[in-house]
Amino acid sequence: MPAIVRVVDLVKNYYMGTQTVNVLKGLNLTFEEGDFVALMGPSGSGKSTLLNVLGCLDRPTSGAYYLGDVNVAQMGDDQLSEVRSTYLGFIFQSYNLLPQYTVVENIELPLLYQGIKLDEATKERCVKLAEMVGLSDRLDHRPLQLSGGQQQRVAIARSLVNDPHLILGDEPTGNLDTKTSVEIMQMLRTLNRSGKTIIMVTHENDIAEWARRVIRLRDGRVESDTRNDNRATA
Ligand SMILES: Nc1ncnc2c1ncn2[C@@H]1O[C@H](COP(=O)(O)OP(=O)(O)OP(=O)(O)O)[C@@H](O)[C@H]1O
Numbered sequence: 001m002p003a004i005v006r007v008v009d010l011v012k013n014y015y016m017g018t019q020t021v022n023v024l025k026g027l028n029l030t031f032e033e034g035d036f037v038a039l040m041g042p043s044g045s046g047k048s049t050l051l052n053v054l055g056c057l058d059r060p061t062s063g064a065y066y067l068g069d070v071n072v073a074q075m076g077d078d079q080l081s082e083v084r085s086t087y088l089g090f091i092f093q094s095y096n097l098l099p100q101y102t103v104v105e106n107i108e109l110p111l112l113y114q115g116i117k118l119d120e121a122t123k124e125r126c127v128k129l130a131e132m133v134g135l136s137d138r139l140d141h142r143p144l145q146l147s148g149g150q151q152q153r154v155a156i157a158r159s160l161v162n163d164p165h166l167i168l169g170d171e172p173t174g175n176l177d178t179k180t181s182v183e184i185m186q187m188l189r190t191l192n193r194s195g196k197t198i199i200m201v202t203h204e205n206d207i208a209e210w211a212r213r214v215i216r217l218r219d220g221r222v223e224s225d226t227r228n229d230n231r232a233t234a
């Protein structure tokens, strides 16, 4: 399978006054197209920092980050936002929906950010996505009128609206009960089986079991990298 994401000697520091916080300490990782990866590790180990770099929300301090063949570490802000809106989909722990907008309008948002004109065709596409995540009878609801699981399904639909190559999730089931978490994981598994590459942060072993590969970070380094069928990856 072709590599969709590769990071080489990836370092991320934060600078606070005179203090340097060295968070990612030279990561080398390759993610293949069609993979489903769980990123685990203790609090503060750098999981969200890595995900933010992979999501082009933040830039590495040094090292390379190849998305396909392109080193995005060297891109400017405009190019980065272009990459984000055409190549990537995001799902967050806190759903990040806009409260004043309906389900369909929230799903449309990334298109708006991309400068695409909304019309009947884009609306139809968003309605289809809402239906796909089981919200056909909630199209005009606003986030506060939905359960947590339903809000996360809106976020999943929204993450798919630009047909991304790569979906990034930061603890997508972090705020959900066990039963709803299973529903969300079933949805992500279906997406993965349809060809989407997924990288997701989780604290929970039973959520990580849904992934094909588990990478554990500790103190900014890769501690282990295993396949869920118990084969170690090279
Ligand atoms: N903007 C920032 N400025 C300074 N330090 C930061 C910043 N963001 C994160 N850090 C530090 O970087 C380290 C890693 O943070 P990160 O959020 O990546 O951890 P995490 O593995 O996602 O943890 P958690 O499981 O608690 O979400 C932490 O020690 C944190 O304090």
Ligand SMILES: [Mg+2]
Pocket: 047, 048, 049
């Ligand atoms: Mg985190």
